[in-house]
Amino acid sequence: MDVQRKLEILADAAKYDASCASSGTEKRDSSDGKGMGSTAPGMGICHSYAPDGRCISLLKVLLTNACNYDCLYCVNRASSNVPRARFTIDEVVKLTLDFYRRNYIEGLFLSSGIIRSPDYTMEQVVSVARKLREEHHFRGYIHLKTIPEADDALIAEAGKYADRLSINIEMPEETSLQQYAPEKDVRAIRRTMGRLRLKLDEAEENRSTKTKARPQRFAPAGQSTQMIVGADTASDHTILHTSANLYGSYRLRRVYYSAFSPIPDASRALPLVQPPLLREHRLYQADWLMRFYGFDVAEIVDDSAMLPLDIDPKLAWALRHRDRFPLDVNRASREELLRVPGFGTKAVERIIATRRTTTIRLSDLARLHVPRNKALPFIVLSDHRPAPHRLDEARLIERFKPKATQLGFGF
Amino acid sequence: MQYITLDTETDFDGWRKAARSLVLHHVPPTDATWTVQGGEAELFAPPAPSPIFEVNDGTFNVSAKFVELAKAAILHRDGERFAILYRLLWRLKDNHDLIEVATDPDVAQVTAMARAVHRDEHKMHAFVRFREIGRERAAHYVAWFEPEHHIVELAAPFFAKRFADMPWSILTPDLCAHWDGHALSFTSGVSKNEAPGEDRLEETWRRYYASIFNPARLKVKAMQTEMPKKYWRNLPEASIIKPLIEDAERMTGAMIANAATDPHKPQKRPEAPMPRKLAADDLEALREEAAHCRACPLYKDATQTVFGEGPKDATIMLVGEQPGDKEDLAGHPFVGPAGQMLDRALQEAGVDRNKVYVTNAVKHFKFVPRGKIRLHQKPATPEIRACRQWYEREVSVIQPELIVAMGATAAQSVFGKITPIGKTRGRLIDLPDGRKALVTVHPSYLLRLPDPEAKVLEYQRFVEDLKIAAGLQKKAPRAA
Numbered sequence A: 001m002d003v004q005r006k007l008e009i010l011a012d013a014a015k016y017d018a019s020c021a022s023s024g025t026e027k028r029d030s031s032d033g034k035g036m037g038s039t040a041p042g043m044g045i046c047h048s049y050a051p052d053g054r055c056i057s058l059l060k061v062l063l064t065n066a067c068n069y070d071c072l073y074c075v076n077r078a079s080s081n082v083p084r085a086r087f088t089i090d091e092v093v094k095l096t097l098d099f100y101r102r103n104y105i106e107g108l109f110l111s112s113g114i115i116r117s118p119d120y121t122m123e124q125v126v127s128v129a130r131k132l133r134e135e136h137h138f139r140g141y142i143h144l145k146t147i148p149e150a151d152d153a154l155i156a157e158a159g160k161y162a163d164r165l166s167i168n169i170e171m172p173e174e175t176s177l178q179q180y181a182p183e184k185d186v187r188a189i190r191r192t193m194g195r196l197r198l199k200l201d202e203a204e205e206n207r208s209t210k211t212k213a214r215p216q217r218f219a220p221a222g223q224s225t226q227m228i229v230g231a232d233t234a235s236d237h238t239i240l241h242t243s244a245n246l247y248g249s250y251r252l253r254r255v256y257y258s259a260f261s262p263i264p265d266a267s268r269a270l271p272l273v274q275p276p277l278l279r280e281h282r283l284y285q286a287d288w289l290m291r292f293y294g295f296d297v298a299e300i301v302d303d304s305a306m307l308p309l310d311i312d313p314k315l316a317w318a319l320r321h322r323d324r325f326p327l328d329v330n331r332a333s334r335e336e337l338l339r340v341p342g343f344g345t346k347a348v349e350r351i352i353a354t355r356r357t358t359t360i361r362l363s364d365l366a367r368l369h370v371p372r373n374k375a376l377p378f379i380v381l382s383d384h385r386p387a388p389h390r391l392d393e394a395r396l397i398e399r400f401k402p403k404a405t406q407l408g409f410g411f
Numbered sequence B: 001m002q003y004i005t006l007d008t009e010t011d012f013d014g015w016r017k018a019a020r021s022l023v024l025h026h027v028p029p030t031d032a033t034w035t036v037q038g039g040e041a042e043l044f045a046p047p048a049p050s051p052i053f054e055v056n057d058g059t060f061n062v063s064a065k066f067v068e069l070a071k072a073a074i075l076h077r078d079g080e081r082f083a084i085l086y087r088l089l090w091r092l093k094d095n096h097d098l099i100e101v102a103t104d105p106d107v108a109q110v111t112a113m114a115r116a117v118h119r120d121e122h123k124m125h126a127f128v129r130f131r132e133i134g135r136e137r138a139a140h141y142v143a144w145f146e147p148e149h150h151i152v153e154l155a156a157p158f159f160a161k162r163f164a165d166m167p168w169s170i171l172t173p174d175l176c177a178h179w180d181g182h183a184l185s186f187t188s189g190v191s192k193n194e195a196p197g198e199d200r201l202e203e204t205w206r207r208y209y210a211s212i213f214n215p216a217r218l219k220v221k222a223m224q225t226e227m228p229k230k231y232w233r234n235l236p237e238a239s240i241i242k243p244l245i246e247d248a249e250r251m252t253g254a255m256i257a258n259a260a261t262d263p264h265k266p267q268k269r270p271e272a273p274m275p276r277k278l279a280a281d282d283l284e285a286l287r288e289e290a291a292h293c294r295a296c297p298l299y300k301d302a303t304q305t306v307f308g309e310g311p312k313d314a315t316i317m318l319v320g321e322q323p324g325d326k327e328d329l330a331g332h333p334f335v336g337p338a339g340q341m342l343d344r345a346l347q348e349a350g351v352d353r354n355k356v357y358v359t360n361a362v363k364h365f366k367f368v369p370r371g372k373i374r375l376h377q378k379p380a381t382p383e384i385r386a387c388r389q390w391y392e393r394e395v396s397v398i399q400p401e402l403i404v405a406m407g408a409t410a411a412q413s414v415f416g417k418i419t420p421i422g423k424t425r426g427r428l429i430d431l432p433d434g435r436k437a438l439v440t441v442h443p444s445y446l447l448r449l450p451d452p453e454a455k456v457l458e459y460q461r462f463v464e465d466l467k468i469a470a471g472l473q474k475k476a477p478r479a480a
């Protein structure tokens, strides 16, 4: 089989993993003239976008899509009839370098089906990274999928070469994982996440204490995970509860939500429907509220409940807490402002800087990049006050529901 | 009217020098006209720049934020940018804070220009596609790009740092950037037909692009917001976007219509037996059994069961309350700060740490997540009760002579009922089964004491308590 065909099979097999980011790592470049590549500490670079709206920043492939396991939601499960392929270590290394040189990608995201044993598989994955770093002095981004229960020495080595490590938790509840992936052990996944966090903490401590010995490098972009949404019956509350727990326990940089979508040769045990993309989107918004706006899961969604699909979770929160509004933009605290629908963190920073010098008026909203329609019922400005009872209107919510629109695509 | 002619479209230093002179000469923005040498606007302006720019004495301060914004905004293609920047500078000289006023029209406009420039720079970093000319050692990489603003000089160092080991050129209509492996250089703009037409890897890249796309999740608008069509012309993968979209529905339909595969017979791991009151067992078997315990809900959010550790023939068994954050991650009891304090106190008390069995009353970490940390929660009585079976079975395997209960939760487990520490602390108590019990505080209580003096005193008391255990350990050496 030629490399192009393998690439088709092994990229196809990797596309259900939602993580794509190449962000949050240390700053590196190759200006010493040895090797190639660089990374930016802040935002990663998306080199392209697929028609599914997702960013392409890394060469995302599997080393092999052969797998011993039979996880029902997975296209690579043992009982699936998809064609199988396996890259050699050198093939992945060469593809990565060739693509990188042409500025198609920021680096590599390598995962693998589990073959022979967890240790064997992990060793293969680590070999690719080792070769890129040590033989080719590749300085670009590397994200490796960690195989649960792989040997500690292999995990340590993976962290030495990779920018980010991840292990997918797959299902929001232990019971669904048992049902859909009987060979996977959620406890093993959590134990590995715990081990990663201990190593990440250790590396961070080493960095801050500035010991003479060069600190052992370990995955500077941290760890992440993915949960499949819509394959089981877990509620949004359950999903977000699991996320909050994972963020707190293992200092994950990101939890990715992947709407379960039909796969070629699906298992009879799972429903084949269009993926719940809007639900996935709302979960990302809710996740954002937890990470950047200090919202609690309980505030975002009631026990065992679902996020509303027609409005975003912050607006839904504000509508449930109308007694806290309207808020005076010229006086409210940062924490309060962050809870106004339509006010993002950057807008809040601009507002706080601006109001030190001048009073904010209605006509200023556009320059602050605040969506008027969304924010107005909730705020007081020097020349704006929402009509009394405005917030009480039962039909206020109607104002925010999106007008039915056609997904257009003009050429 | 003052006429200023800048050397190039990106001549920030020239602009700064002229603007400074204008301000020092009190020339209001309405009296200054800006052009670029050879630029279109210059045709309408008198050729000779006004002489006042020879004068260069005096200086005044502007905020670093303005300089940063101006450096970017000056690269914008808008012909009015020099004048707008001068107007803002003129207003800033008496009102430094104005730069923070996001609602001011001039500030907003300059900020928007700077943002557009940085976005274009970012897109150039992303969408430049090199094509290989020549092979192997002689290879040279050439790209064609059409920037929206004057960003070539701004964006080029990024490529020099990233592709330091290969010679490359980025050709644009405005300016071309070159890297020979050592230094950056720039030449004037060229037309597209001077750029190479194809690269041997582009077909492979297109195949990757087609394979990584999931047709069941079509979101064309989202794609276009991030990758506007104006960039498509020069992206090798763009040629297959339309066919991919057109084919998506058919492919998704086919996936749904295809016969599904039956799953393998589930190979469930042997079901973990529900822990019951079983006979005393070997320690390892017990540990393995406890690893699957679900007798209370605490297992759900915790990482793992943290079981007791220590020699099987220990005469002393230390019982803590529950594992903490570190213990939960590592899977071992007393490895965190409280564990270190315990080790120190044991040593001072003369207890041989290696001969002690340590465990917790509750074997899973109870917490609530708060952002990036976990707040420790006290276990509730039903959880302590549910977990007591493990403690009892540990006791029946270890057969310790003395059980030291550290903290209220531990005491509750050891005595089987709520037992205040205050009244029982620091003396040997007979247990119904003939063993002795000793109650003291939990080391993490000592860690939490805010008053340093109280901390020292309480620590001393803790060591004193442990000395009672030391006495017993010496008195009753057991044959191994």
Ligand code: SF4
Pocket: B290, B293, B294, B295, B296, B297, B298, B299, B305, B362, B363, B364, B383, B386, B387, B388, B390
């Ligand atoms: S805390 Fe104790 S009883 Fe509850 S699940 Fe864990 S081991 Fe079982």
